[in-house]
Amino acid sequence: MTSSSPPRATTPRGSRRQELIKVAGELFHERAFDAVTTEMIGARAGVSGPALYRHFPSKQALLIAVLEEPLNDLLANARKTVTEERDPRQALEAMIDYHVTRSLQNVPSTLVFLKNEHNVPEEERHRMRRLMRLYAEEWSALVERLRPDLSDAQNRVLTHAVFSMINSIPQFNSGLAPDSVATTIRTAAINALLVPPGTV
Structure with missing residues (x-):
């Protein structure tokens, strides 16, 4: 918008x-x-x-809420999903679905953080980065179970690449309906994380 x-x-x-x-x-x-x-x-x-x-109380406090509340929500959803869904693939797909839906509904807080990091006090900045790291670890733990062929470094690279892809949704207008965008991104995320090279 x-x-x-x-x-x-x-x-x-x-x-x-x-x-x-x-x-x-x-x-x-x-x-x-x-x-x-x-x-x-x-x-x-x-x-x-x-x-x-x-x-x-201030515009800066609103900026911090813009950054922190969505991250807390994503992390809480990921932890709840992992607790309730024992099948790692089903859990990962549910987390992807939720992240894609959030990105379609709101500008991802990660994009706002990257653009406005210098306006965030140091203590809050460290807290945001910790939330991002904890959230990424939930994904990486599932990918590790599903892709034992990956090294830790490869796992992290893939996970963060998929985050970047999902978070990029608001940056351009494809002309596609939201449900079509969601389906396309979900499929791409699953393939990127779970399909070994040379098998497609």
């Missing part, structure tokens, strides 16, 4: 915080942090600029 998109419809009070996080993520991805104002965020979310401060 570009900055020329029309303002969103007003959302119920209970979902206001998530709507602010969503639109702030889009704006922090589109523009430099200093170029985004609370008025711009509020306008796109359908609230006044001052109303934003009822949910976040």
Whole structure:
């Protein structure tokens, strides 16, 4: 979504915080942090600029929420999936599905982090990187069980390459319907992680 998109419809009070996080993520991805104002965020979310401060004490606090809350959600989902689904392939496919769905719904926090890392305090920056590492480890543990032929380094390279592919979804407009994009990316992710070279 570009900055020329029309303002969103007003959302119920209970979902206001998530709507602010969503639109702030889009704006922090589109523009430099200093170029985004609370008025711009509020306008796109359908609230006044001052109303934003009822949910976040500062623009920087909102940026941290944009980064941290999606990472916490992805990690919690991955851990829940691994606990509930004993089949490693089914667990990995479920985690891929969830990550793809999140990337279609919201700008991935990793993209926002890479663009705005210098605006995040050091302590929070280390926390974000730790969350990313823990999430990647959940994937790598499953890939290790499914692809014992891979070295640890190869496992990490593949996992992070798939993350980059999934997270790139919002960066271009393919013209495809969201469900078609999701199917294409899911298939590519499974093939990249689980199909050994020379078998296709």
